[in-house]
Amino acid sequence: MGKIKPLAAAALIALLAGCGDQRVLESLAFVNATSYDLVQDKEDGAKENLLICIDVPKSDPEGKMKREVLSTVARSKKDAHLQLAKQTELMLVSGQLRSSLFGLSIARSGIWNYVRALVRDPSISQNVKVAVVNGNAGELLAKRYPEHPMTGQYIDRLLEKEADKMSVPRVTVYDFTRDFYDDGIDAVAPILKQGKKNIEVNGIALFDQDRYITRIEPDQMPIFALLRQNVKNGELSIDIKKSGEEAEQIMINSIVSRRKVKVRRGENGNFIVNIHFRVMGTLREYLGDLDMSDDRHRRELEKRVTASLLKDADAMVAMLRKHNVDSLGIGKRVRNSMSYKEWSKTDWNAVYPKLDIKVTGEMIIKDFGKVY
């Protein structure tokens, strides 16, 4: 008996404590996606206000609408949240937030304040995806896509799937924050574009700190992936044109690639960076005049593909340097080849465009399918 009393007391306290903060599922609105844009103030044209849209899936089985979109124009995010809460009978909670979309206007002026708010809120997962919208993010989110009634889920799954292939990097709040704070790499994010009936991935946004600078075009995304990270299960489609001949079309999938970055010092103390990638994959489609079952021919094709990849890679590195964005994380490797004293004295933004960067690589066709 003596043992039961304290236990009963403990149980009572435990049960009573549970009454304090109730969350009834039916009265909650789980925000699934949020969008941020800057819009001009109607009265004062020079001032810019924040346009926030949220996508809330509806759990009502009898209702026709699968979701609700709320939007508001406000001066700050906090203000916006209060405004949005006034528009719904449910309690807005962000524990199920999956993606946050930033319109081009706001991405250009910097998104860190908004990402930091996502980091600070303990109810928001660090796996919330960050994406830039080519245009107005609010419009993309508010639009109805008849074949994809749950827009928030659609965006989340689209980004997830694209990241599983190698086309766009997987960028979550965690990734963005990590690269934002790292002094040896600049952050990136996938770009989404609103289509007539659907949403498509439309490139990769390159940031300097938290400001959008430039982008990688969709056809260059695989090259960017090869230069930036190790890839598993990617796809490549390449057209090789030779003067006076018809273009050869090559499609390679099941790609596994390794990237290596080496930094060494030149004679006059400058840095020489070598990015090397080794790509292995399966030939899925080939329109050209070489015979794949012949070893010599296959080597020849590998050479051509490698040359084409390297040409694109060189162009990409030049472009990145022109815009002074270190999206490949070369700074990390250069930093790690120095002493702390030297690195803290280095003005990376001034050094980076002048670096001597060489890209080398090889492409190996592991097999070529069932045709001999």
Next chain:
Amino acid sequence: MKEKLHHFHVAILIYMIQNGVIIMSLPRLVAQNFGYNGWIALIGLSLVATLNIFLISLVHRFGGGRSIFKLFEDVLPQFLLYPLYAFLTCIWALTGCLVAKNYVYIFQILSYNTTNAIYLMLLIAVLVFLFVIKGIYNLSKATTAFFWLSQWMILLLLFYFKDFEWARMTPFLFAGETHILEGGLSVFSAFLGYELYLLLIPYVDNYKKTMKAVMIGNLLTTFAYVAISIICFGFYSFEQLKHMAYPVLDLLSYIQLPFIERIESLLFGFLVFTTIITTGLYMWSAKETMHRILPKAGEKLLAFLIIGAALAVSWIPDTLSKVQQWLQFLSYSEIAVAFVLPLLLLAILLVRKGARP
């Protein structure tokens, strides 16, 4: 004959007292105070703790396994003895209680945000009370069970290999802004707990085996701390780590299972086990000390009074940062206790040996 603690239980007990919620912020503390690759400093601090343990084992050895209270009482007059005991009781009871409060406040970041913390504190207090009145032998057995219930979480570190990158660790050692001395003290507080070995002396037999067990407990702690910190340094960028209040909490929130997400509030719940042990053992120590002042009072009554009083005092700091300031102050005093108490006891033993050739 009284049952003695097995050295396996002693090792686990020490490990569990040392471990606590501080692990949530430890990687940040290490980064802020020791700069790049600050996790290496943990090994140094662990060595300091080992040295301290060795010191305590000397007390164990030369005291012939007698309790420290008996050693004190043989030499010190009562007017010195009681203030000392009262001081120790206060430090230990408050440390225990604030450790629990710190846990509750961090827990409330995640869930039960607006519930009055007193309910959660009372819940822990009841458990701690039930725990303390069982006596040290049962306490150590319960600790072993709690150990298995909470420490499987170390295996979760395997989740982070995918996004781990050595390049983020940089080759810089202790570079950047550092606060070696001040930071060293606050990080060292993560190792505190081993000093309660002093009170375990009458409950164990062989001093060699016990010393080894305590050192193994400390080694386990070091291993857990270092492993978690290395993961954090390679998983987060350095500046990011410095800006995260609870990097390990964020680590937990990163885990996604196909069928469930956001399990950090569930996982953080498991840490209540280590918290109960830490609080429980400090409360037990406070009770043992108090018992010397009031030998006639019942053990249960003493435990009740001490836990109640500590709960009341711990009510004063009402924000998380105040709780952590108090804890820091208490841990400074505790570090002093951990070093001064064995030195004092050794001095007493030496003097007595000299007086009785």
